[in-house]
Amino acid sequence: MTARLGLGTYRCLDVAEAALMAASRGADWIDTAPNYERGQAETSLAVVLAAYPDLLVSTKVGFVPAGATHIGVRAGALSAADAERGHCLAxxxxxxxxxxxxxxxxxxxxxxxxxxxxxxxPEDEITDRLYTAFLALEEACSQQIISAYGVATWRGFSNGLFDVPTLIELAAKAGGPNHHLRAIQLPVSLVHLAPVAQALDGHGPLADALDAGLKVFASAPLHGGEIPGMVTPELSELITPGKTPVETALAVVASAPGVKRVLLSTGNPGHWMRAADTVSQPPLSPDVLRRVIDVLGT
Incomplete structure (x- = not known):
């Protein structure tokens, strides 16, 4: 398939253990955030990143990590209101x-x-919020504090709050033609099939990202572990004959046009290796993907 498997750490109870497991089995990307693992995810990853210097890592800005609220307020970086809200992009x-x-x-x-x-x-403020954040991130790139940035969203694309062309426009406004916007992250799964259906018709966030040269990170490919129980034997045979429900679900996500990374949260070596093997297989054809969408809808 055109995608590669990466470790997503949102649901990992022990981030260091999961990262070490994945890295030792060939993983080349780990996705995390300051608020994961009760605010300890980044610290937990440090030892693994030191042991595997070629391992790539993405993190996030927005949610305030547990234990850092008062520190941020005392540092003058976080207002009392934003600290209470638990999210800030100032x-x-x-x-x-x-x-x-x-x-x-x-x-x-x-x-x-x-x-x-x-x-x-508020919906009428989202564009200004993104532009302000992009300005700060472009400045960080210019100072070599970070290498590149992207947007990870749960419902921004699906609710029409913004689209990829808007993100590109804002990035160019903030950083010029050589801006550092490089990726988007959004849920893609058998529950969230709308982006796949749109991409097959040549539009939507996956197709727009592909056209713009942005990498697409597919989050929640198993929808928090719920999807395997939703995949009937008949559906599995339709999509990937002879495969398990998990393999079937991952094959659909990894075959979606434009998807470059499938982020799986697991600390189980067997689960990781089977998922990695699934993602490495040839992609499902557009006809098969359309049949899945016909059966499940969007």
Missing amino acids: PDYIAWQLARSRRMLGRVPDLVFVHNPEHGC
Whole structure:
């Protein structure tokens, strides 16, 4: 398939253990955030990143990590209101969080996602919020604090709050033609099939990202572990004869046009290896993907 498997750490109870497992089995990308693992995810990853210097890592800015609220307020990076809300994309907070993430990880992250910019934001303010965040991230890139940035969203694309062309326009406005916007992250699964259906018709976030040269990270490919129980034997035979429900679900996500990374949260070596083997197989044809969409809808 055109995608590669990466470790997503949102649901990992022990991030260091899961990262070591994945890295020792050939993983080349780990996705995390300061608020994962009760605010300890980045610290947990530092030892693994030191042991595997070629391992790529993405983190995020937006949600305030547990235990850092009062520190951020005392540093003047976080207002009391934003601390209470638990999410902030103000320039001072972004700069403070980027420095903190770099220190916790022990290295410069390869990619930093703006984490759910739609969180608590009125619809008519989302464009301004993104532009302000992009300005701060472009400044961080110019200072070599980070290498590149992207947008990770749960419902920003699906609810029409923004689209890829808008993100490109804002990035160019913030950083010029050589801006550092490099990726998007969004849920793609048998529950979230709309992006796949749109891509097959040549539009939507996956197709737009592909056209713009942005990498697509597919999050929640198993929808929090719920999908395997939803895949009937008949559906599995339709999609991937002889495969398990998990393999079937991952094959659809990895075959979606434009998807470059499938982020799986697991600390189980067997689950990881079977998933990696599934993602490495030839992609499902557009006809098969269309049949899946016909059966499940969007």
